[in-house]
Amino acid sequence: MNSQPTTGQVQPRRLLPAAPRVVFIGSGPGESGLMTMRGAEILATAETVVYDADVHSEIVTAYVPQAATLIDAADLGVAASTRGRRMAELARPDNTVVRLSSDDGIIFTTTTAEAAVCRKEQVEVEIVPGVGLSASTAAFTGTALTTNRVRSVRFIEAGPQTHVDVSRHRNTTHVLTGSASAHEQAIEALLADGWDEDTKVLLGWGISTIEQTSVETTLKQALSMAQSGTDRMVVIMGQGVESRGELSWFESKPLFGWQVLIPRTKEQGTSTAEALAELGAVGTVVPTIAVQPPRTPTQMEKAIRGLVDGSYEWVGFTSVNAVRAVRMWFEDFGLDSRSMAGVKVAAVGGRTAAALVDWGITPDLIPDGEHSARGLAAAWPDYVDDIDPMNTVLLPRADIATEVLVAGLLEKGWDPDDVTAYRTVRASPPPAPIRESIKAGDFDAFLFTSSSTVRNLVGIAGKPAPTSVICCIGPATANTAAEHGLRVDVLAEEANLTSLIDGLVEFALTQRAEDVEAGISPQRPSQKRRRRKA
Template sequence: MKGARHLPRPGRVWLIGAGPGDPGLMTARSLEVIAQADVILADKLIPPTALDGARSDAEVIDVGKLGGGPQVPQEETHRLLLEHALAGRSVARVKGGDPFVFGRGGEEAQLCREHGIPFEVVPGVTAGIAASAYAGIPVTHRDLSSAVAFVTGHENPERPESRIDWPALAAFPGTLVFYMGVKALPRIAEQLVAGGRAASEPAAVVQSGTLPSQRVVTGTLADIAARAKEAGVRPPSITVVGPVAGLTEEIGWLGRGPLAGVSVVVTRARPQASGMAATLRDLGARVVEAPAIRIEPVDVTLPDLASFDTLVVTSPNGAHRLFEELRAAGLDARALAGMRIATVGPGSANALRSHGIEPDLVPGRAVGEALAEALSGLDVQRALVARAEEAREVVPDALKAAGAEVEKLVLYRTVPEPLADRDRDAALGADWALFTSGSAVRSFTAAVGVDAIRESSLKLASIGPVTTEALHAAGLDPDVEAPEHTPSGLVSALVERVGG
């Protein structure tokens, strides 16, 4: 019909559960759809890395709710969801936990259906299961509990009366898990005991379950409220009631190992931080990820590789970026055939090995001076140095001084990564900070402040001499320098220091 107005077709909405906090518990599907979204409506209690895979042009809107803190009304969330979806955009509504377990996902699904908006639910790991498991509490157990009930501890405040049948809940033959019930804990315990639940029944409160700051407070229905108050327990927390709550001391597993109870800040760029963080967690550490730098690729054009007799790789990131460029050019490791390959230290050597290249020269000390000395006795005519934009000039200068022709292949730069206030506070409250590069030192000290580091009880661990030099330049002294200048060597040095 002439002159008819054509409205855009509705976009798509994903109602996504991002899990209870540990980024490792996010599902593959959740990461996949976050990477596709035009608009992301995100809660506060999602993992700090949950949106790392989002498109750079995606619009991210904070619609978070935090117990005891600022609130974004649900009506505003509904308005934003409709506005963007009806304009034809794909919308990722990202929630902590599971969207259909006390997440109001059901209401948002009904809203989508009412307005003809296609939607998909992406379930997440709910805190009642995950936080309990991380605390060593199985919500069901063959000998202790054959049923579990999930209950909200924070009902709709607009309702004059509770919709919970407390006598029936007290008689429930299994485990009770209360969400969002920290403030209501005295009333919850009182109602359960009044309904016939034994005052001596075990109970546990898990704060910040699955996160580095996880805490567990145990007791009985008679005293759990007082114990939680004395411990200063705050949201987000769950409360578990039942015989299984008494198993936390026996089978609690988080924080066991040589670094048990030690909080460690990892300052590496996010892609590199995950492996180190996982290793530290396996050793029992409480990991605080505070990536002070970001690796930013630099556009390059590969030179004629056959014209060089020597390739120098100065960092693991340089090794990985070199192979990215080789693949982009339709090449592989065979393009490096015939060249002498040298690295600055074992970390760069291991990175090359991961791409099928065994370096010819790896000095014992992971510093440019050691490599320059090792190269000085060799006949180097033309060298290609694969490096970061801000790398030191020690190796190129030494090669030039020896008469070699040197070309620098700048593959990436390190960019300071700002820290959110909560990440900064968490880092300064930790026991140790690990530094794997001078750029991480410079960016971290700029983000949190040298004076704040001095005033804190934070101890510093350096991967090697160059990183130590950066700490000295900032007016700081490392408490540990790794004898083996690799990430695994740094972790081993920390274990030895803490254990000693």
């Protein structure tokens, strides 16, 4: 048989073996959410990541798989050429090396020098730019780099030669980046070169993070600030500094920089943390209870059969955990939400209703006012013999639930079947650093959503420091907090998380206004604690 190809036949393309590759990724100014989509996709499948341990820890935690090999760039050598050669050695066809670089990954970095060495070693490279520090500083401080009159920008590496690079042209914005010591040298050089010491400048550090600090000051005052500053600083000199108040949005968030402890389960606390983040705060979720099945499952097994057989007119859910528990029972029996067709469903509040919708069930009743067992009882319709086929109501509850809803339904003519669907037990203590931070006052505020969260948090982690702001969702929770020696600063107007967070915002704004009126630089509760200690 002739093995030679026939003329005109399309031959399959011969695949070349994959070449070793090093990908350089600009990590942005610090906030993990500013990573580019391309950078995040590459990091998600990375096997070897070279990073700067003092800069990229948050990025690594957010995007790099736990199984990946992490290498501190400092361990690969001091010179860029040495690091480039070592990365080329690490790269293999089956192992792409990812190199995290600061900011945009290009300006004032060693990316191009390291990449050039990799190319010389016959290793392919890709450079993925990130969000630049200069642009980030302008955006997160509301400082315009260009205007209708300012048509040029100079990016300068701070140091003793800065005065050589800085043009005195009025229509130019100068952006200096570098360490605190480099900025000190730069400012000294500018002053020695005849720059007016009253020149307006913006000094910033911790850009895009909750530690961000930006100060409008003069060139002379910036010198003393640089002497006690951090390792990554930015100085902006230009017309945009004087008008930046109109655009300031990040640091002006009502809870900017606040550390708030959320004593809830991870599932419940995540949405609360997200809401706090929109206000500039960082929420730390500390579970105070763990949910477990009931000790005796017989009641719930009977209740599930009753729901399916049509033995109940209503089922009332008083928590997200109750929804999860019933859903778990259904799944264990091979059932889904369709088995509840014909049964009216009530939800104590918005989050419980959302959990039901996620399961495919639209609640028939949600109280308009207080989102609590009391509010649900008040909103529940009266039993009418001529209208309602039956008066039975299933209440799948926690083992520590109160009797408020049961009593309210009985008064309205209903026959509630109060069944334990799950048990709540005290959670394990949080890690030692969190326990220490709670007692030391490092958390600015605590959001307590029930009496049990107060008791359990104090039991597993200790009592919050006197300087921390204590927020309670209702009078019963506030009374429990007072019984444990806590001063209640915020009491929600309505028994829901939105009202609780609104109360904290109002408290923070009031405290800020009082500080300003007293001529004091506004500080968070944790900062005031440190100031008094000092």
